[in-house]
Amino acid sequence: MRKSKIEWTESTWNPATGCTKISAGCANCYAFRMAKRLKAMGVNKYADGFNLAIHPEVLPEPATWKKPRTVFVNSMSDLFHEKMPVEFIKQVFQVMNENPRHTFQVLTKRAEQLAELSDQLTWSKNIWMGVTVENADYKSRIKSLKYTGAFVKFLSIEPLIGPMGKLDIKGIDWVIVGGESGPDSRPILEEWVLQIKEQCESQNVPFFFKQWGGKNKKKSGRILQGKIYSEMPVI
Secondary structure, three states: OEEOOOOOOOEEEOOEEEOOOOOHHHOOOHHHHHHHHHHHOOOHHHOOOOOOEEOHHHOOHHHHOOOOOEEEEOOOEOOOOOOOOHHHHHHHHHHHHOOOOOEEEEEEOOHHHHHHHHHHOOOOOOEEEEEEOOOHHHOHHHHHHHHOOOOEEEEEEOOOOOOOOOOOOOOOOEEEEEOOEOOOOOOOOHHHHHHHHHHHHHOOOOEEEEEOOEOOHHHHOOEEOOEEOEOOOOO
C-alpha cells in the first residue's frame, strides 16, 4: 500500500502491475512512464518493466490495515486485462469482500471483459467499479459498466481529450473529469468540462473535477469557474 497523491483516493494497492495500450487515452500513460522509472531504480515489482505481472504476495495486505481507508486498486495495471488470470481476479475480489472496512476503487478500460466476468464475482458494497471514457468514441464502456453488479458505479473521464456529447449516466453514481498531464499532454477545453458538469447536475450525479493537467498540473490546478468540485458518491 502506498499513500496516493490522486485527489479522489487515499492510497493505492497493486496486486498486479503492467498493462498494454488499447485506446486513445493510453497514448501518454503515466503508469507506463512510472514503471520505466521504477525498473531503473531496481524495484523488484517492475523488474520486467510494464509487462503484465501478478503479485499474490500482496494479497494479504488489506487485512493488516487497521484504519479504514479508500484504496485505488491496480493504479499500475488493469485488473480486467485480457491476459489477467480469471482466478487471480477472483482472489483480488475475495480480499476486497473480506475487508469491508475499506473502500476499494477499481478502474478499467476493458469494459467488455468486466461485463463478461461480472456474474462470476461477488460485489460487496465496499467495491466501487469504474470505467475510463476518454472521449465520445468509448461511451459504449458506460453501457458495459451498467451491466455489472457493482453497488457504486463511476466514470473516470480522464484524460478528457475530446468532447463527450450527450451522456446517458442514469444509474451512474459518480463522474470524475480531468485533463491529461505530462510532457506530451493533449489539450482540454473548458467547454468540454462544462458540458459534462451540466449533464451531471441535470441527472443528479456527483461531479469531481480532478485537474486541468498540462505540463505543470500543479500550476494549472483544478479550479473550474472559480470553484473546486470534489463531490463524492452518496452511499
